[in-house]
Amino acid sequence: MTTQIRTLLTASLLLGALNTTQAAVLPEAAESVKIALAKKPTTRPMTVAYVPDYKRYYVADGGLGAVEDGINIPMSKSEVHVFSEQGEYLQSAQLGLDNRSIYFNRNNHRLESVTYNISSWAGFTPNAGIYTLELDDKGTLTRDRNEVSGYNPAFGDDATMPSYDPETGRYFAKQKRSDKVWIVKLNSREKVAEITLDLAAAGVQFDDISDNYVAWTGVAGEDLAVLDIDHKSILVFSEKGKFVGRSQLPTGIKLRAQNHYNGLGYANGLFFVYCETEGEFGTYRGFRIFDQAVNQ
Numbered sequence: 001m002t003t004q005i006r007t008l009l010t011a012s013l014l015l016g017a018l019n020t021t022q023a024a025v026l027p028e029a030a031e032s033v034k035i036a037l038a039k040k041p042t043t044r045p046m047t048v049a050y051v052p053d054y055k056r057y058y059v060a061d062g063g064l065g066a067v068e069d070g071i072n073i074p075m076s077k078s079e080v081h082v083f084s085e086q087g088e089y090l091q092s093a094q095l096g097l098d099n100r101s102i103y104f105n106r107n108n109h110r111l112e113s114v115t116y117n118i119s120s121w122a123g124f125t126p127n128a129g130i131y132t133l134e135l136d137d138k139g140t141l142t143r144d145r146n147e148v149s150g151y152n153p154a155f156g157d158d159a160t161m162p163s164y165d166p167e168t169g170r171y172f173a174k175q176k177r178s179d180k181v182w183i184v185k186l187n188s189r190e191k192v193a194e195i196t197l198d199l200a201a202a203g204v205q206f207d208d209i210s211d212n213y214v215a216w217t218g219v220a221g222e223d224l225a226v227l228d229i230d231h232k233s234i235l236v237f238s239e240k241g242k243f244v245g246r247s248q249l250p251t252g253i254k255l256r257a258q259n260h261y262n263g264l265g266y267a268n269g270l271f272f273v274y275c276e277t278e279g280e281f282g283t284y285r286g287f288r289i290f291d292q293a294v295n296q
Contacts, residue, residue: 022219022220022221022222023219023222023290023291023292024245024290024291024292025222025236025244025245025246025247025289025290025291026247026288026289026290026291027245027246027247027248028247028248029233029234029247029248029249029250029271029287029288029289030287030288030289031250031285031286031287031288032270032286032287032288033057033085033086033087033270033285033286034087034278034283034284034285034286035048035057035059035083035087035272035283035284035285035286036087036278036279036280036281036282036283037059037081037089037279037280037281037282037283037284038081038089038281039081039092039281040281041061041079041281041282042061042063042077042078042079042094043061043062043063043076043077043078043098044061044062044063044258044262044263045059045061045258045262045263045274045276045282045284046060046061046062046063046078046099046100046101046161046262046263047059047060047062047099047100047101047102047161047213047262047263047264047265047272048060048102048265048267048272048284048286049102049103049104049111049265049267050104050267050268051104051111051135051139052104052106052268053109053139054135054138054139055084055085056082056083056084056085056090056139057082057083057084057085057087057267057268058080058081058082058083058102058111058133058141059080059081059082059083059284060078060079060080060081060099060101060102060113061078061079061080061081061099062076062078062098062099062100062116062262063076063078063098075096075126075127076096076097076098076099076127077094078094078095078097078098078099079092079093079094079095080092080093080095080099080102080113080133080141082139082140082141090140091140091141092141093141093142093143094143095113095131095133095141095143095144095145096127096145097113097115097127097131097133097145098115098116098117098127099113099114099115099116100113100114100115100116100118100159100160100161100162100212101113101114101161101162101163101164101213101265102114102133103163103164103267104267105164105166106166107166107169110132110133111132111133111135112130112131112132112133112148112164113130113131113132113133113145114129114130114155114161114162114171115127115128115129115130115131116128116158116159117151117158117159118130118151118152118155118158118160118162119151119152119153119154119155119156119157119158119160120151120153120158121153121156121157121158122158128150128151129147129148129149129150129151129152130147130148130149130186131145131146131147131148132145132146132148133145134146148186149186152184152186152189153189153190154182154184154185154188154189154190154191154192155171155173155182155184156173156175156182156191157173157174157175157176157212159176159211159212159261160173160174160175160176160212161174161212161213161262161264162174162184163213163214163215163216163266164216165216165218167218169185169186170183170184170185170192171183171184171185171186172184172195172214172216172224173191174210174211174212174213174214174226176211176212177206177207177211178206179196179197179198179199179206179241180194180195180196180197181194181195181197181214181224181241182194182195183195195224195237195239195240195241196241197214197224197226197237197241197243198237198241198242198243199243201242201243202228202235202237202243202246203231204228204230204231204235208228208229208230208231209226209227209228209229209235209260210226210227210229210259210260210261210264211260211261212260212261212262213226213227213262213264213265214226215264215265215266215271216266217236217266217289217290219290221238221239221244222236222237222238222244222245222290223237223238223239224236224237224238224239224241225237225266225271225289227255227259227264227271227273228246229255229259229260231246232248232249232250232251232253232255233246233247233248233249234246234247234249234271234287234289236289247271247287247289249273249287253273253275253285254275254277254278255273255275256276256277258274258276259273259274262274263276263282263284265284267286268286269288269290269293270286270287270288271286271287271288271289272284272285272286272287273285273287
């Protein structure tokens with residue numbers, strides 16, 4: 001074996017080892033960005049998405065407050081607000097959707113929204129389902145949206161804030177007041193699997209953690225993350241529900257009851273928590289919970 005071939009083989013083996021290195025949960029969450037809201041949320045502060053194509057954050061409001069659109073169809077007054085990668089406010093737009101979760105679908109380069117009552121457990125609601133939030137060629141929100149999917153009972157709870165795994169096209173829907181996460185694929189009207197989070201191993205009960213939201217991190221073996229409101233930390237679990245680790249939030253952070261239900265998100269490799277007492281209208285704080293950068 002020549003020296004050149006031996007060098008190439010060694011480099012290849014080292015690269016393979018680096019590629020298989022697993023990220024570790026940070027004992028203390030590292031704050032990376034603050035997004036201070038520039039205007040009062042139109043309904044409730046709901047969640048955050050990031051579009052790498054434009055390096056922008058999209059912050060969605062969500063809630064039941066409805067206004068008439070002029071043709072007697074109830075439309076949500078919730079808005080979506082746009083910020084730069086540094087947290088500078090750029091614009092807001094009203095799309096008539098009661099957003100629960102928004103995310104960047106990198107398979108088709110679209111910003112998408114899952115609405116309240118996608119499951120229609122609370123009875124039929126207009127504009128319930130999954131929609132695209134249309135952007136122009138500069139990443140500016142237009143007022144256009146298009147339906148991707150109508151209601152689907154597989155999502156379970158009406159207020160669930162599903163997270164999306166672009167690698168497999170699966171959604172992870174946290175079920176309220178429980179340790180259950182339902183796995184959903186849009187081609188099925190029933191859940192395809194159910195995860196039971198091992199809360200006992202994490203030292204918490206179901207009413208300590210966020211009721212409606214679980215993040216899909218994209219990190220193998222450390223796939224799911226939830227906010228532990230009572231202990232001010234982020235809990236990480238495997239896709240099988242095994243407890244992996246805890247990333248502690250800053251001691252002085254002030255969480256409120258609404259953090260059980262909304263004001264959460266996972267975008268650009270950061271776990272976002274809404275702090276309503278910071279800034280005039282509240283601030284989303286984005287925390288890194290792994291020791292390596294993660295492409296989501």
